[in-house]
Amino acid sequence: MSLSPLQLCLLFSSALFCVGLIGALSRSNTILVLLGIELMLNAANINFIAFWRFGPAPAAGTGVVFVLFSIAVAAAEAAVGLALVIAVYRHQKNIRLQEANRLKG
Amino acid sequence: MSTLPLLSLVVFTPFAGAAGLGLLRGASPAASRALALIFSLSTLALSLVLLGGFDPARTAPQFVERHAWIAALNVNYSLGLDGLSLLLVLLTGIVTPVALLASAKAERDSRLFGALFLMLQGAALGVFLALDFFPWFLFWELSLVPAFFLIKLWGGQGATRAAYQFVIYTIGGSAFMLAGFAALFVATGTMDFNTLAQLAADGSLAQKLAAFGGGNWTKVIFLGVLIGLAVKVPLWPFHTWLPPAYAEAPTGASMFLTGVMSKMGVYGFLRILWPIFPGPLHDASCWLLALALGGVVLGAWSAMRQTDLKRMVAYSSINHLSYCLLALFAVSYATGRAGPSSEAAAAALSGTLLQMFNHGLSAAALFACVGMLEARTGGKRGLHEFGGVRTAAPIFAGLCGVAMFSSLGLPGLNGFVGEFLIFRGVFGLNAWAAAIACLGLLATALFLLTFWQRVFHGPRAGATTGVFADVQPGEYLTLVPLVALMLVLGVAPHLLTRLINPLVTAWAGHLTLP
């Protein structure tokens, strides 16, 4: 089955995405959930670069630019997420995600 | 026409006085009374100045002041003076100081009393001088406020109820008038009496209103304005507020109410209703005549039944005012009919004006006398509570006698001239109405003489047994000017007719129905 490099990259990123998703869903430790999410974000970045590299319009560097922005934002998000985790921990003495459900209906 | 805004001065000096009194915290009762008197006399002085500058030959309003007030709504603050207003301003100028003098002794908080009285006077002057509906209605309503407080705070036992009834009844009426004028304004875009009158004269007002609201819209508006004015005069069925209001009011207030306030209603008829709605007034005149006659006859007869002197004088003022209306309605009744010499209409109209002036004087004098009776006997004013006052206070009896005979319409005194002219006019316009009205004359004579006989004649009995002082120097100042005026005007009425005759002839002149 001849797979174009683009499809390969897409497969690679979707694989990474699913691993992130499974991790986020299965682990009860908040930090790992965050890391799972981080993985998903990186998978998205991979897609960007893949489409930039193998996509129809390589000249326009928007893919790359967007990856840069995405990295920046993901970093910020990670920082805030972990800060929240620390705050929750200080309050709840453990960081199991199920137990942080005070915001329910 | 001097550059000095005379009319505004006339209207606003009393208000200034009221404000001044309001501010003067520490003024002693005597000082505040004196101040109030000076300010109210200012009106008399200014009206004499106006009299000097007044040119009777011109029927159009003089000393006109016209400033745009709310330009968007074409509302402007315009004052004007013609024969009619001059007469009433003079009347106010005379009656108010006298009323203040009459109520000099009895008032508790004379500073507030003075202030309210001056406000009342200012409002009344405003009504007589305004040429535009907006300021006119403003003053019309404004006059109610001080009147309400005067009656309520210084009145007799039933004062509160009487004051409420008086104010609410009048405001109820004027609400209809306001609605009417609002419709008028929307249809014609102006609120100025003269322009409206011209529109009515050349018939375009009817078309405008018809275009605005359909065929009988003019009638509805006419009815609204009529009710508003009828309540104030009062026209007979709407008069039930008057006796309690006048009876419960303090002497000074009732003098002013009967002397000036009731004239506002008649002024309204002459200034607003008649020129602007000649047609509808003509159509409704037969009913209105009946009501006026009711007022004359039944007013006098119910006066007979009254035991409270003030209520009796109140009913007598209803009777007298109904004469004025009778004349006006007779004129409007005859407007369409061919044949009546404008002579009769002129007589009727000048009779109305004179009657207004004369009744102002005589009613005020009567109330003053009743007030004096009350003052001497600590509030008693029942018909049977006195007896032989003439033996106790002959001079007082003399002065009160002149006032009574003047309001009786005895020739030689001012009352007769007005009534004679009214009857002369009404007889020419509608003979039967005059005939029935004569009954009123008889009834007036009857109840006034009963009053005179019960109170003044007979041996000294009831309240007059104790010490019963004759006329005090202060009271002279109240009664003598009025009585003197009655005598002078009785003999030489041309002093007044000279002023109003050209105006009346002008009115009587254009009597053709548009």
Added chain:
Amino acid sequence: MNAAFLATLSLELLPAQLRDMVTGWLPEPWRWLVNSILAIAVILASFGLLFAYLTLAERKILGRVQNRPGPNRTGYFGLLQPFADGVKALTKEDIVPRGADHLLHFLAPVALLAFSIMTFAVLPFGRNLVAVELDAGVLYFFAAGAATELAVFMAGWASHNKYSLLAAMRALAQLISYELPLLLSFVPVIMIAGSLSTQEIVHRQSGWMFGFVPQWHVLTPWGFAGFAIFMTAALAESNRSPFDLPEAESELIAGHLTEYSGFKYALFFMAEYFGMCALCGMAVTLFLGGWQAPLPFLEFIPSYVWFATKMLTLLLGFIWVRCTFPRLRIDQLTRFAWKFLVPLALINLGTTAFWSLTSGWTGGLQIARWLVAIALVVIPFQLIGRKLSAGLGPRTYRYA
């Protein structure tokens, strides 16, 4: 070896020619591979040698400064001392604490060394002597540098020891705090040079002003300020002298290296020195005009010689600083970074912007440009400096 070849032989191009001689005959893909391996080998060899003798030089100079001879037993003037240390390190027992995370414990020094060595790839040793010609070379340099904190953390964490963990945390704090001024201080150079590639930066500094003054960045007001901040930050990055809190004797024993011994400790040591050399190399490239000759008539000396001399002077500067400055406390250290270096670096960005915008001024304006630039550098330095030391005053000690 024909005459033409000898004629063209010049010192300048010597390294390139030597390389061509060795790999000239290989087919294309293979030649690239061999060349790069060759380059790696040469760099490792030269810098390994430099490391050895640097340790020696440091201990000799330290001794001389403290008026003592320093190591002079091993060979003439102690020249063989490094090899003796090396042998000692190799033969010492490598102890791993119980309960420690073996994998991480082993991985820490390796990672640290790997990242340090990676930074040499982009340094332009000579006119066209650069291992990898990357157009984002400087960025690569600092990206690799940034990974060192990870290794420190691994070291601290893997040794299963409270104190080493704490020390690692403090070291990390210092490294992170100083990474910021380091990065900010090189940004002006990028702004003026207009490119991230190291060769381009060096080429930008060629040319002379007034015939004999080289166009080096350090000789411009913002350049000098940038160079000063860069060097201070570099000192802190490589845990040297005033900032060598992590492995200071008087502190927590050897900081995060307490649990290391033997060869792993040597590796850490080597990585530290490599890091120091790399930073000095980058300082030379950015500010001191890389392999450019200081004076026009000295152009004939080959470029890599200039590079080496400048780097060595900086290294000796480091050692000299180590002898003179007292050690800073952790809170003074961080306050110094955040409240002094970072603001100055940011203001320096401002001055550079002013400098680049006013490049068109000529004549009188030229002097005004210089004066303003100098003022922009000196005045904030005075103000922030005075403000920084305002709170210090006489120190009061509280004895436990």
Added chain:
Amino acid sequence: MNLSVQYLWLIPALPLLAAGIGALTPRSGKAIAAGATIGAMGLAFVLSCGALVTALKDPAAHLVANFTWFELGHSAVRLGWLLDPLTALMCVMVTFVGLLIFIFSTGYMHEDANFTRFFCFLSLFAAAMLGILIANSLLLLFISWELVGLASYLLIGFWFHKPAAAAAAKKAFITTRIGDLGFLLGMLWLSDATGSLLFYDAGKGVLETSALTALVTQTTVGGLAVSTAIGLLLFCGAAGKSGQFPLHVWLPDAMEGPTPVSALIHAATMVAAGVFLIARVYPLMSADQAIATAPLHALSVVAAIGAITALLGAVIAVAQNDIKRILAFSTVSQLGYMMLALGVGSWVAAIFHLLTHAFFKALLFLAAGSVIHAAHHEQDIRQLGGLKGPLKVTFATFAIGMMALAGVPFVFSGFWSKEAILHAAHGWNVSHLPFYAGLVAVVLTAFYMTRLVAEAFFGQARSPASEHAHESPAVMTVPLVLLAICAVLLGFLGTPYWPWLQHTLDPKFHSEPGGGGLMVTSIVLVALGIGSGWAVYGRRLRAKASAPDPIEAKVPDLFAALAARLGFDELYAATVGRLNTFLADAADVFDRYIWDGAVRLLAGLGQFTGNVTRETDENLVNGGFDATSEQLKSTAKTYSRAQTGDTHGYLMLVALGFVLLVLAVMLGGTR
């Protein structure tokens, strides 16, 4: 010395001035007031004589002086003075009699406290009366007419502390006022019809031919000519003032006033004003005689009323016991005679009788006054008696007056004037009833006068008052004597043989011959009257005051009815009085309950709607609102349960959503 018409206004002005002075002088200034009044009256008398001289120069002419009172519309209200023989004669009479009465009353009222005020009112009255006489405009006449009414009110009610006097004054004023209404209406109609109220105004005057013809031609309701209607209305005024049949009730009560007042007002002047008015507007009244077809002639009504009143007055007078009441009723009947004369067409005879009556009735009243004065205010003839002795002069003058009144032939004026009236009545072609009534009245008059004289003067004194009676002082008796002389002499001015008076008044007057038979019948009747009177009362003089009256003995109920003045007062009280109170009650009830009720109803309505709106507001609107919000809350609760708070769950849902989305897109086949 003649007085031109321009200065005619001086005659009433002088007494008015005196009245003003009197009003201002304090009680103590008795002399000043009396002096001023009498002086003014004297001067007025002199001026009146002057006016008479000018009038006699040209009896037919009506000298006129008009002026504008005030402008009204295009024209103006104009008043004026009129001088003609009628005015002059009346002025002279009024001023002369007034003067005598003033002199008399100075004595009579001497000890009264309000002496000055009395004289002030008297001169006010005189001024008003003279105003009526000289008025050339019906309006001016009406004004003076009302002022006369006022003066009479003040004078009748002079002793106002007596309730009876006060009531009498009010009654007088009201009754005359009723008459005046008619007068006013007539005047209004006249002014409306002719446009002016002046009698003689150079051709345009009301009484001049042009206006009269206009009035006669116009007809009004019931086919009556306008002039007839106006005439009748004016006659109402006259009837009221002169105490004619329906409105005579106030005259007897008016005796409550002091006797000089009664004399002045109820003998000479005021009551005569009515007759004078009809005489003045006689052309208007007689205008409709020309139209034979007219359903009713004004004058016939006048004649009828005159006859009835004459008869009525005489009959009631017979049964009265108070000396002044008897004289009052006799005045009523004599006025009836005058109206009769006017009605039958001879206003000249009426005026002649008016003049003569003025003198002898004033004489009788003053004599009665002096009797009362003497008998210490005792007025009941049954109490008096035997006064002939002590009051010689009073008795003599009283007798002369009695004989003139009764119409004793030839010597006394009363005979001639009554003769003229009867002669005219006889000549009236419409009907003879008034003539017969006149004759009966002559008999009755003679009868009650003799009864009066007999009861009062003859026999012996029946009460302490009459015993100590003593003659009045000279100031009272001198006017009596003067009046007595006039009562005698005046008759000769208008005898059929030398009708001077008639000619001066009405130049076209011609006396028809053959009055002789009539004269004989009247002489016989007078003799019959006096004889029967003397027969009943003269011979058997009353012994005690309480002795029953002879006639009363014979016809007790008739006598009682007559004594009670035929119950007119009760009748009026019953009808008019009750109607009046009923109307007053009705008006008051109407006011208090109907109109006030309507207002209260409206207020109640307002309150009711207020409550209704509050109620609906309270539970309808708010209730609905609460229910909906409750509903909203419960649905919200159900949905909120979906928020489990489990982050994993949310992520799971997102993933599943994503899967479904992609499947939908791929399978959806939008490719």
Added chain:
Amino acid sequence: MTLAFLAIAFVTVAAAAVAMALRNLIHSALLLVFNWAGIAAFYLWAGAEFVAFSQLMVYVGAVSMVVLFAVLLTQRSPQSFREQPDSISRVIGALLVGGAVLGVLFGAVLSSRLAPSAATATPTISVKELGSLLMGPHAAALLIVGVILTVTLIGAVIIASTDHAESGKDES
């Protein structure tokens, strides 16, 4: 060329999978850092050097530090790194859902017939081009990202910091 790609891909995914599976937090964190380095390698393979180096710098340099610090700060005691195993049902559920998503994605990718790009010249983007792009059309985005970064980091510091007032309260 694809060989390198396959190697990188395989290593990265494996690292990720193991990271998610491990019980020891620090190990999984470090493996994740390795994963990020793998992704950076992929970027290098794809020719976007600048992105690779920034990925290295940002993730391997900074985010790893944050993660590790977070892990350290939230452990009560060393042995607590041994986490209790998650409930089986949750893991199974996660696997199912993950599998479904994976299947869907793979199906989508395989079934899509994206035209292979002409791949004339391996597109490279120099730092200058990138700079002009960033400063040109995407200048606004750049500024906004700058603002976001400052704000979020300050926010994170505030959230995580235990200022004395609050912590005192909590500790009790």
